[in-house]
Amino acid sequence: MQTLDEAELLAWCTRALGPVEVLSDQSREHPGDRTGARRLRTSAGLCYLKIHNDRAHWHSEVHGYRAWAAAFGPHAPRLLAVRDKAPLALVVTALPGQILDELQLSAAQEQAVWRQAGAILAAFHNSATGLFFGPCREDGTPAAAAFPDAAEYIRAELDGWQDRGLALGCLSPDEVAVVAAARSLTSAFADERPVPCHRDYGPANWLVTESGGWSGVIDFEFSRWDVWMADFTRYPNWEWIDRPDLIEAFCAGYGRSFTPAEESQRLVCHILYALATIVWGQENAYFGFAAEGRRALALLRL
Numbered sequence: 001m002q003t004l005d006e007a008e009l010l011a012w013c014t015r016a017l018g019p020v021e022v023l024s025d026q027s028r029e030h031p032g033d034r035t036g037a038r039r040l041r042t043s044a045g046l047c048y049l050k051i052h053n054d055r056a057h058w059h060s061e062v063h064g065y066r067a068w069a070a071a072f073g074p075h076a077p078r079l080l081a082v083r084d085k086a087p088l089a090l091v092v093t094a095l096p097g098q099i100l101d102e103l104q105l106s107a108a109q110e111q112a113v114w115r116q117a118g119a120i121l122a123a124f125h126n127s128a129t130g131l132f133f134g135p136c137r138e139d140g141t142p143a144a145a146a147f148p149d150a151a152e153y154i155r156a157e158l159d160g161w162q163d164r165g166l167a168l169g170c171l172s173p174d175e176v177a178v179v180a181a182a183r184s185l186t187s188a189f190a191d192e193r194p195v196p197c198h199r200d201y202g203p204a205n206w207l208v209t210e211s212g213g214w215s216g217v218i219d220f221e222f223s224r225w226d227v228w229m230a231d232f233t234r235y236p237n238w239e240w241i242d243r244p245d246l247i248e249a250f251c252a253g254y255g256r257s258f259t260p261a262e263e264s265q266r267l268v269c270h271i272l273y274a275l276a277t278i279v280w281g282q283e284n285a286y287f288g289f290a291a292e293g294r295r296a297l298a299l300l301r302l
Contacts, residue, residue, distance in 0.1 A: 052087075097216070181301075185268050197223060236277075277296070
């Protein structure tokens, strides 16, 4: 049965796109109930209605699709409509294929997908250069504190997540020590410029065709101006721990090996993501995810 909000959204879709038919509920189970999604049939073809309960992520996603998704060419959805009042929403075109996380592929097929994803990410990162680090409003202006300096931005990210963790009492002294060590390495980010980053670029958001080829990337709700290494270290499935062969393929596709300074950047960004996982998992009672962050942070101890 439709809720009042869904009926209102479908009426909005009809005004924007013409007649629509809901084919399925494609919402993903996730703590916090941040977004929902419906697969639609429209005169423009198959589309997705994305519903946002969080205005900050709506801003990021709308801006990401408007400003940056085109850098992926046919490998990212096109934005068709934007609703800027509650319930916040947008409609994007559908890409062919299935979510990689939902498929069983051979190791060789997985490596090929990760290599393709790395190759097109390089073009995405090279498509623009920003003036600040941080999230954007839909119009591209800063949505929070804007940092012109990469090292200062990364230190602020580390400090912010650590402060939240300490307030919750969920960080051990050893974990705080790892964060302090990462903070001491932030000079490795000197002279880095802001580039568009997806920041959730991995198997949960990659589509794969029936033949096993990489079809594209979806979900830009975390996108922002960031250090390019951010898209090499935010892996909820922890492939850098458990499947280094996939990370090697990804880097090979991207087309560069890391300098010593960039390896320090990668280490710091891994620590930052593990820290955020612990704190966010604790805040949202997603304790299994927090435990995975603890495992990662222990492995990253300097």
